[in-house]
Amino acid sequence: MLEVAEAVFAERGFAAASMDEIAERVGVSKPMLYEYFNSKEGLLLACVAQARAELREVTERAVAGQTDAREALRRGLRAFFVFARERRQGWSLLRHELALIGTSASDALEDTRRQQTDLIAKLMAQYFDAGEVGHLLLEATAELVVGACERLAIWCEQHDEVTPDLATDLAMEVLWTGLGLRAQ
Secondary structure: OHHHHHHHHHHHOOOOOOHHHHHHHHOOOHHHHHHHHOOHHHHHHHHHHHHHHHHHHHHHHHHOOOOOHHHHHHHHHHHHHHHHHHOHHHHHHHHOHHHHOOHHHHHHHHHHHHHHHHHHHHHHHHHEOHHHHOHHHHHHHHHHHHHHHHHHHHHHHOOOOOOHHHHHHHHHHHHHHHHOOOEO
């Protein structure tokens, strides 16, 4: 159900997507969709939750066991850009649709950003001496990385020639040089 709903939301946008079409494509009744998700917004939020969980999983898996800060950043960035390229529909939902509907959806969008910034800040704390650079700098840097990568992924959508590997290289060139932190 979620895969089909994600495709319909990505194709049509939240406002134009219909529960009738989603139910028909899934092969269930419209009341069945409402039974599971309560509303069209509930179905969208379920799709977003799934995409957010997948994004978290791929980024955590990419950096697992890394002992070198630069390599961990590179692998995490690449995982993000691969997700944005290969899961375009899920990425589209994470960045487009949530701003168009109610507060709970806006909260879900911010939860996705918070998930990524928390992960980055946690990883950075493993590689950099927070006492030396300060917790605020680590948190601010995580926010900057998420914001910059989100914008870069949007730019990549307009440039099919920019592969996830190239996007990672571009981001590393700016981010690593700009971080200026010293790994422990």
